[in-house]
Amino acid sequence: xxxxxxxxxxxxxxxxxxxxxxxxxxxxxxxxxxxxxxxxxxxxxxxxxxxxxxxxxxxxxxxxxxxxxxxxxxxxxxxxxxxxxxxxxxxxxxxxxxxxxxxxxxxxxxxxxxxxxxxxxxxxxxxxxxxxxxxxxxxxxxxxxxxxxxxxxxxxxxxxxxxxxxxxxxxxxxxxxxxxxxxxxxxxxxxxxxxxx
Amino acid sequence: xxxxxxxxxxxxxxxxxxxxxxxxxxxxxxxxxxxxxxxxxxxxxxxxxxxxxxxxxxxxxxxxxxxxxxxxxxxxxxxxxxxxxxxxxxxxxxxxxxxxxxxxxxxxxxxxxxxxxxxxxxxxxxxxxxxxxxxxxxxxxxxxxxxxxxxxxxxxxxxxxxxxxxxxxxxxxxxxxxxxxxxxxxxxxxxxxxxxxxxxxxxxxxxxxxxxxxxxxxxxxxxxxxxxxxxxxxxxxxxxxxxxxxxxxxx
Numbered sequence: 001x002x003x004x005x006x007x008x009x010x011x012x013x014x015x016x017x018x019x020x021x022x023x024x025x026x027x028x029x030x031x032x033x034x035x036x037x038x039x040x041x042x043x044x045x046x047x048x049x050x051x052x053x054x055x056x057x058x059x060x061x062x063x064x065x066x067x068x069x070x071x072x073x074x075x076x077x078x079x080x081x082x083x084x085x086x087x088x089x090x091x092x093x094x095x096x097x098x099x100x101x102x103x104x105x106x107x108x109x110x111x112x113x114x115x116x117x118x119x120x121x122x123x124x125x126x127x128x129x130x131x132x133x134x135x136x137x138x139x140x141x142x143x144x145x146x147x148x149x150x151x152x153x154x155x156x157x158x159x160x161x162x163x164x165x166x167x168x169x170x171x172x173x174x175x176x177x178x179x180x181x182x183x184x185x186x187x188x189x190x191x192x193x194x195x196x197x
Numbered sequence: 198x199x200x201x202x203x204x205x206x207x208x209x210x211x212x213x214x215x216x217x218x219x220x221x222x223x224x225x226x227x228x229x230x231x232x233x234x235x236x237x238x239x240x241x242x243x244x245x246x247x248x249x250x251x252x253x254x255x256x257x258x259x260x261x262x263x264x265x266x267x268x269x270x271x272x273x274x275x276x277x278x279x280x281x282x283x284x285x286x287x288x289x290x291x292x293x294x295x296x297x298x299x300x301x302x303x304x305x306x307x308x309x310x311x312x313x314x315x316x317x318x319x320x321x322x323x324x325x326x327x328x329x330x331x332x333x334x335x336x337x338x339x340x341x342x343x344x345x346x347x348x349x350x351x352x353x354x355x356x357x358x359x360x361x362x363x364x365x366x367x368x369x370x371x372x373x374x375x376x377x378x379x380x381x382x383x384x385x386x387x388x389x390x391x392x393x394x395x396x397x398x399x400x401x402x403x404x405x406x407x408x409x410x411x412x413x414x415x416x417x418x419x420x421x422x423x424x425x426x427x428x429x430x431x432x433x434x435x436x437x438x439x440x441x442x443x444x445x446x447x448x
Binding site: 012014015018019021022047048049108111112114115116117118119120121122139141142143159160179181182183184185187188 | 198199200201202237242267268269271272273290291292293295317318319320321363364388389392393394415417418447
């Protein structure tokens with residue numbers, strides 16, 4: 001099986017590479033459309049700012065490439081947000097896979113609410129093969145200042161200042177807000193599930 | 198619910214942990230990778246590695262070590278010590294570090310924080326602040342506490358937050374090594390002054406100290422070294438205790 005990680009200007013993809021390596025998978029990092037199209041599994045990671053990431057993808061026509069993918073795609077963190085319709089971060093239109101899903105900034109409810117959310121939180125209402133053998137309320141590691149609203153595509157929810165989508169799925173497109181590559185055992189299971197979908 | 202984090206810290210010199218441990222089960226108590234795996238298995242939420250190696254040649258050892266850690270553990274880890282430039286950060290991130298921490302270099306050149314946040318994202322920029330009481334106020338000290346500055350800790354915490362820091366690692370030099378508890382009032386003051394997470398450090402001696410800094414100090418995370426290395430407090434016991442105190446932890 002051929003797993004690739006989409007290379008773009010958003011953040012630290014090394015952690016994802018190392019996580020896959022721990023699972024015995026050697027992934028290729030590329031922004032070459034032909035290689036991306038021919039892959040069996042595609043991981044779309046990312047930490048960074050939404051509007052600059054979108055601009056970068058558009059300039060290289062990667063937005064069109066990603067939209068047309070038929071094989072399983074996993075967006076992680078910013079990668080998941082970019083699969084949504086629109087993000088308040090830099091007020092940018094995104095790839096629109098999860099159409100009608102907007103990405104909004106966390107608004108602190110009390111003084112102890114920090115933005116971004118950093119740390120371990122639970123994922124609940126799990127409903128996708130992505131979460132096979134992952135117990136309800138498993139802890140995953142999150143770092144994000146913006147969240148995706150809940151929608152018909154929500155396959156996991158998390159609560160931080162409000163209830164939001166910690167994972168989304170539409171057909172072959174999956175997105176997780178947390179970092180499975182840094183989420184201890186639960187994260188390893190989720191990555192394995194994705195690779196064996 | 199977002200949990201409070203427990204973070205063991207390992208001091209590294211020439212690729213080895215230096216404060217030592219008395220973990221009899223470890224083949225080699227000085228091997229940071231082995232120790233990291235152990236903490237990971239015990240339920241540590243993150244790890245911090247502080248490199249106290251000085252020379253350039255030895256820094257290559259650090260790159261190799263970071264890579265070794267990254268291939269073995271599945272929780273986030275921060276690497277700090279002697280980071281002066283974006284190139285230093287690139288080297289660490291390329292080898293698998295999730296976050297880096299800067300301290301003295303940020304005080305010397307505050308725009309470094311902006312540069313790192315812009316290039317790598319705030320999520321990987323931890324600014325470590327060493328605090329000491331000078332003339333009755335909490336001031337920033339650098340070079341491992343040896344050099345005093347005129348910066349007020351609260352002002353500095355706000356400034357680095359505005360410059361794009363993602364987290365603050367706050368160490369009280371008054372408490373560090375005492376095992377008499379964290380600087381609770383200082384932690385609370387800083388945590389309430391900024392909107393980014395604050396990691397309390399320095400002074401952990403008992404499980405009660407952790408509960409106090411979470412409940413009364415508004416710490417988002419707490420860091421300790423020797424009490425974990427010497428097995429005085431086991432992480433699973435600490436987390437069970439905190440849970441009994443109604444503090445949300447990952448178990």
